[in-house]
Amino acid sequence: MTDTILITGTSSGLGRATAKLFQARGWNVIATMRTPNRETELNQLQRVLVTRLDVQDVGSIQSAIDAGLARFGRIDAVVNNAAYGAYGPLEVTPLDKIRRQFDVNVIGLMAVTQALLPHFRAKRKGTIVNISSVGGRVAFPLGTLYHGTKFAVEGLSEALHYELAPLGIALKLVEPGTIATNFAGPSFDFSNDPPIAEYQGLVEALWKVMGPMMVEGSTPEQIAETVYAATTDGTDRLRYAAGEDAIQFLNNRRTTDDASFFSGMRAQFGIGA
Template identity: 65%
Template sequence: MSKTVLITGASSGLGRQTAKFFHAKGWNVVATMRGPDRETELNQLDRTIVTRLDVQDPASIDSAVEAALDRFGALDVLINNAGYGAYGPLEATPIDSIRRQFEVNVLGLLATTRAVLPTFRTNRRGTIVNISSVGGRLAFPLGSLYHGTKFAVEGISEALQYELSAIGARVKVVEPGGMRTEFAGRSFELNNDATMSEYQPLAQSLFDLLGPMLEQGSTPEAIAEIVYAAAIDSSDRLCFEAGPDAVSMLAQRRATDDDAFYAGMKQQFGLA
């Protein structure tokens, strides 16, 4: 029998390509998104259902999990992909934006994970794949919110692996670097205030770095292959670095002591 995967944030980018990749591998796919009525491609695939799931709406999470079980009888993998990045000076960021960043990237991930655990526990199997980021292991300026959420995903996953082993399930973390997706347009929020002139050179330095990083990053198709590899991995391996830039950056971070790394970052962004 085919296995079944539920993917959040499947309307575009990595989520969409991951849905297509799993389908090509013969899986049943539950592609979830906030606006399924606008989907015109994934809903044409066999063994695939497209349904609404907004990670900020617990009822929609429960409905999506129920739809998966009703249609396919079981759920084998959850891929927590939905998320976005909020950047900018903390001083310029409205409290509502702060709340939303953590509600989507952290609380939404926890709520969706919690919703699938009863069936994983009953069946004594299942895998959670949390899409983190290289930004869950190191931080750039003006990213206190985004990096705060991705660092949280890393900690949640590290702790969760122990309790999931008690029910026969696993958790994996995928850490992409730059990706050539619509992230900058669809999933990127900038909070800035030009009157706070002190922050503006730093903001420009950040964009000068992030622009090429995204343009030269991995394709979502390439990262989807790593997501799939994580989902089917039966070892105790937790983290999967995704993309040559992620591998390079994280290797450099591990090889550098904190003081030297922070000093280098400050110099790179004109703060030294």
């Protein structure tokens, strides 16, 4: 029988590229997004069901799973991709943005996973792929919210991979580096109002450092190949760096002591002692 994958956040970027890749390689795809009525491409592909799923709406999660099972009869894997990045000085970030960042990137991911576990447990088989980030292993200044959520995804995934292995359920973490063109796009939410003078030098430095990184980053299609490999390799491997920059950055972090690494980061962003 044809394997089926459910992917969250397929309206653009990595989620869309991943949906198209799995479909091209013969999988059934449940492509979920918050506004499926606007979709004009994925719903034209064979073996693809486009349906609504908002990770902040628990009812929509179960409805999407039910729709996928009704259409394809089974779900074999899930890619928890829906997420966004909130940056900016914590001091000026509204509490509702703080809550939304964790609701989408952490609570939503856990809610989708939790909803699929009974199906995977009954089959004694399933693969959960959580999209983390290099930013789940290393933090940049002004990324308190985003890095807080991605560090959380790393921790919960590591714990779950022990918990679920005896049930035949694999847990995978994909850690992309920068993805081209996403910086300052709809998946990026920057808070800086009112602008506090003491933070503005760091704000400017962040744009100068991260802007070129994003432009030169991997394409969504390149990262999707790593997602596919993680889903299908049949191993108990947990972490997959995705993109040449991610591989280099994480290798550098592993081989550098904290004091040296932090000193380098401070120098890069112009942060004095």
